[in-house]
Every structure is written in C-alpha cells, then in structure tokens.
Amino acid sequence: MDVLRQLRGFYREKLHYLILSIVCLAAATAVGLITPNLLRRLIDDVIVPLKFTEVPVLALSVLAVIIVKACLQFAHGFFGGRLGNFLAYRLRNACYEKLQFLSFRYYDTAKTGDLMSRLTGDLEAIRMFIGFGFAQLLNVFFMVLFGSIMMFTINWQLTLVTLITMPFLAGVALRFESKIHPAFQEMRLALSSLTTAVQENVTGVRTVKSFAREAYEVEKFSHRNERYKDNQIFAAELWSKFFPFMELLASVSVAILLGVGGTLVINKQMSLGELVAFFSLIWYIIGPVWGLGFHINNYTQSKASGERVLEVLNQQIDVKDKENARELAPAEVKGEVDFDHVTFAYGNKMPAVKDIHFHAEPGAVIGFLGGTGSGKSTITQLMMRAYDVNQGSIKLDGVDIREFQVRSLRSQISTVFQETFLFSSSIRNNISYGLKNVSMDEIIRAAELAKAHDFIMEMPEGYDTVVGERGMGLSGGQKQRIAIARALLKNPRILILDDATSAVDMETEHEIQAGFQEVMRGRTTLIIAHRISSLRHADQIIVMNEGKMVQQGTHQELIAVPGPYQDVYRIQYADYLARDNEREAGDPA
C-alpha cells in the first residue's frame, strides 16, 4: 500500500469520497444479508405453517431491501467514480506538467511509447483501483465476515464445514490468478510490441517504401500479431477452464453441506427455512471469494502502475533554478557571452566538449565549423542550459548563467534546430508559438525575413493553413524557414542557428543570410554551419574536432593558415579557386 499512500496527496481533498464509497458498499453488503433472513421467515413463518397473510409484508420487505441495496450500490459507484476520475485528472495534469519541466537528460533515454503508456494505461489502472477496486477488495472481507457471523447465528456446525471449504476455494482462485496474471502480462507486452510496430511503420513509411521493405514489414507484423493471438487464446482458455472448475468445486462443497444440512433438518436440529437461508448465504460469500484473486491482481497491477507513474513524478530535474535565482530583464541583457574553459560529458561517456573557451562581445557572430559529432551542437545546448557544464562556466554579461532563472534565460535565446518540429496547428500559431499578444504584422515581418512569406501566401489558407503532424505537407526547406521565422519573432538577445539553413538551397540560404544580417544586428549569434559561405562574415570562427577547439579566428585569418578550415575552404571553393588561378595564370600582371 506504500505506493498508494504516496499517491494520497493527489486525492486527499476527496478522501471523503473514498470513505463514502467504502461505507456505501459495506452498507449494501450488510443490507443484502437481510434477504436470506427474509427467506428464512418466508419458509418457516409463512409457507410451512401456511400463513399467507404475511406474504405481502415479506414481499414488500424484499423489494425494499433490493431498492435500498441498489441505491447504496449506485452511491458506491457514484463516489468511486468521482474519486477515481478526480485522481486520474490530477495525476494526468501533474505528469504532463512534470514532463514539461524534466531535463533534456531525461528525454535522452525516455521512450515515447513507454511515457504514453504511463500516462494512459497506468493511470487508468490507478483510477480503477482507487475508485472501485480498493473498496471492493475490502468488501470481500466484509462479506465473508458478516456472512460468516450470520451463518454462525443460524447453525454453527454447518458454518464450520463451510469455513473449512472456503479457504480451499480461495486457494484455487488465487492459484488461477497466479497463472492468468503472467498470461495477461504477456498479452500486454505482445500488444505493446504490436502497437510499436504499427507506430514505427506509419512514422517511417517513407523509409520502408524507399527500401522496398513492405513485404518484410508485413511479415514482421504478422509474427507479432500471431504472438498476440496465441497469448489471447491461452488467456481465454484459462478463463474458460476457471469458471466451470470453480463451479464444480463450489457444487461439491454445496453437495456436502446439503447432505449435512439435510440431516440436521431431518433430525430437527435446524429448520427448513434456516437451511435455505444458509445456502443463500453460501452463494453470497462464494462470489467474492472467487473474485478475491481478481481483486488482488487488480491491486498488484495498480501498485505496479502507481510505481511507474511515481517514477515520472519523482524524477529529479537536474537543470533547475538555484535558490534566489535572478530573473533576466530583457531590457538589461547586453548579450556578452563567455565560455570559460567549459568541459561537458553526456552521462558517463567521454566528454563531448573539452576546454571550450571564447569571448563574444554583445552582438558578435560566432561561427562553428567541424565534422559530425565534434561537439558543435553541444556548445549551443550548454548555452541555453539544456545541460549544466561539468567544468568551467558560461557567462552572460559576466554572470554565470546558473545564477539566472532557467525560464528567463531561455526566453532570451532563440534556437533554430537542424530538425524542425512543427505542431499540428496553423502556420500562424506555429510562428507565434509561445508568444502572447503578437500582431499579424509582426508575424508577417518575421516570415518575410525568413523568406517564408511568399510560399505561405501560396498555400490554400495562407497563414491559417493547418500543417499536419511533424509539418507534413511542407518541404524540409519550408519547415526550416517557418522555424527561422518563429525564432526571429521572439526577438531574442541571443540567436542560435544550429545548421539552420541546411535544408534550403544555396540561393535561399543566401537570401535568408541577408535577412539574418539584419536580424542578427544587436544580437549575439552562435551559428553552426557546414558551408563556409554561412560563416565567412562571422566575427570569430571556431573549428571543432573531437570536442576540442582546434582553430579560432576570422575567415581571413583562417584561410591564410594551413589547417582544417583551409582544407574545407579549398573543397567548397574549388571551382572558384580554380577560376581564380586561371585568371592569375592568364594575367601577365
């Protein structure tokens, strides 16, 4: 119950619903126990002595009992439903909020499918258990307790015989549950692997088609589907054995009791009415005993689900505000950036960047060039505190960025990533994402700067055109231009362009660059690019290799010395240099 106790904070406010739900169910159980007693009276006081005048009273009493019981059961469902849904609502919100604030480090290893199932299936299991399962589990004990007491008052010898057979029935039910539980787990795993296959296939449909792997995918799915079908058949067969078997066992015990009870009636040690009442009490108890395994299983499942949900909720946020963290007032930010011998490693891996140090004056443009995996993106991620550095420090206007509130630091930084993510919403909303009170003119201005305005206007509904999941329906370059417009609209002090123009053609890149010149004015810009044309105007270019800075200088300085920058320059400008050489060779001067 430890997990459920930990979750108590989420339903403490509605604890009265839990209590009412338990009380109503217990009361319904208690009221239900009146029926066998009425039955006894009907036989002993009415049918046997043939006193039919009492029939209407008894019939009305039975009706009253049924109505009261139904009302109490309704109340149990009502309060349980309120409680469960309230808890699920609170947990859903808390988990979602947590997911917003969890660090990048968490998402490096988290799996989307797993997170989704925690927020859906696991939450549902908790909702059902706290809302209904818990009360029903307790009710099994109420039923057995009240029922046994009543049976005892009728005939203690028969009660003893019954109590000897009950644990046997409960044992079989629990044993069955121990078999069906893994079968269900196996079924859930098979279903999750089936859903993953569908999800990956739909997401990667282009890759599948381009590699002509449709047949392979069909076969892969068919295997998983077969596994799921086999699991389902196994579970269904187990179920189909359980009920007849339990019925058989229960009937055997009832037959024994009939023998003993019948003898007692014949010997006048109990009345016929008592025997009938006793048997209706037995059936009253057998049901919950059968269900005991189910309720216990329900409990274990919701406990496991609770652990999985709590795991998300208790996740430590490693990048967070320190005490008395400062708020960055936009007007005060100048944009001076210093990397002071920064070293950082992802987890326990080798450092992704080592001893990075540079100084950027407010408004300066710092370019990064380097091979794949050389640490360029890591530097920009550290700038916005996606991760905190392991050694050294990063300063903004001379102050360590860990001194600022994370939210206010990030609100001063706009990043355009290599991969663009667009929300399933209108282009207008995608550009103004996260910003309030933005006018249409400002959105258009940003789109114009990002060279996105023209193609947006050609779309069926212009800025109101809804783009699909992951920006379906737009080309890579168009998506990137929308992302650039989004970054520009934020009007940040620091602009990070992480290979931001990789998906656009040279001509558009040139145009966007021209726009950038304007928007970069007054903003410190960290720009990662593979094309020297994007970096040549930078105030400082840093060449990276295996996490280290290997060259640093302006374009003119770097092309003048042998080294990786000059090599890249020679490759990218081969045609231009060849023409230059020809011109020089042909020129007598």
Ligand SMILES: Nc1ncnc2c1ncn2[C@@H]1O[C@H](COP(=O)(O)OP(=O)(O)OP(=O)(O)O)[C@@H](O)[C@H]1O
């Ligand atoms: N989230 C992450 N978790 C673990 N390791 C990572 C993560 N991101 C990057 N790395 C590793 O850190 C190193 C530097 O990666 P980084 O993305 O900074 O390189 P890059 O120069 O930007 O490469 P590219 O030009 O291909 O984008 C690589 O070895 C990479 O595998």
